[in-house]
Amino acid sequence: MAHDDTTSPGEPVLVSLSAPRRSLVAGLIRPLGSTPAGTRVVDIDIPDPRLAAALVEAAHADAGFVARTDSGPRALAVVAGTVAALCGEDIPTALSTPDLAFLTALKPAAIEATRTVLLGIETSDEQAVRAAVSVLES
Template identity: 50%
Template sequence: MPHDATAPEPVPLTLSMPSAPPAGLTDGLVRPLSEVPGAPLLDAAAPDVEVAEFLVVAAHSVGGFVARVDSGARAVGVVAATVAALCGEDIRRALTHPDVEFLRGLAPAAVEALRGVLLAIESETPDVIAKALEVLQTPSPPATGR
């Protein structure tokens, strides 16, 4: 069989800067109250059953929602309950007993799905809420002493 001496065609490559890392679970999630939230609004102070009903609909709707909270514990619960709604898990249990370790271990695609639904958490005390949500951040590995 004769050898083909023609040069192969060049393969075009597209080189670009890597995209920004995906948003973390709580990066930029908390903001002060706004008069026009820009999306359906969840009053997280509502009874648990009403919050769960809202989340069932929101998890399967286009456009996401904004939650208004008045405590850090409720903010963590809203994050957990939103994830539960997306996963088909017990929303009311997640709202009152968030599994922090599970939330810390969410894969990037799951975090992206959450952030596509839970657009923001608004509060009169955004710094307090942001501090409470720090519990959801993945801890850094310990430094080695070498």
């Protein structure tokens, strides 16, 4: 018995199997005083050795922290320092000279880990801080 199939096979459907890439800095900047009670807040305008120690502690803590600064360069430094603390890299160097190429090339898992530790950056100068960290947007 012959089978007469006049229907054509369906067209393939392209489906993305990967989650959208989370940004290292999208939604990171917050207005001063907006952090929920009970969340650890770190003033990052402290000397680098103290900040490096705080970042090591934060990288191994059960909960993340919110950085507080009005300095754009310091905000960029805390992002770099947080990544360095999580990767076992040189935190003082990351704080003083953020490696933009390295930071913008982070894999999704590293971005997720960073954002789990660095929950936000609180500031009264959102425009300056946002402008400084915008170099990390991909």
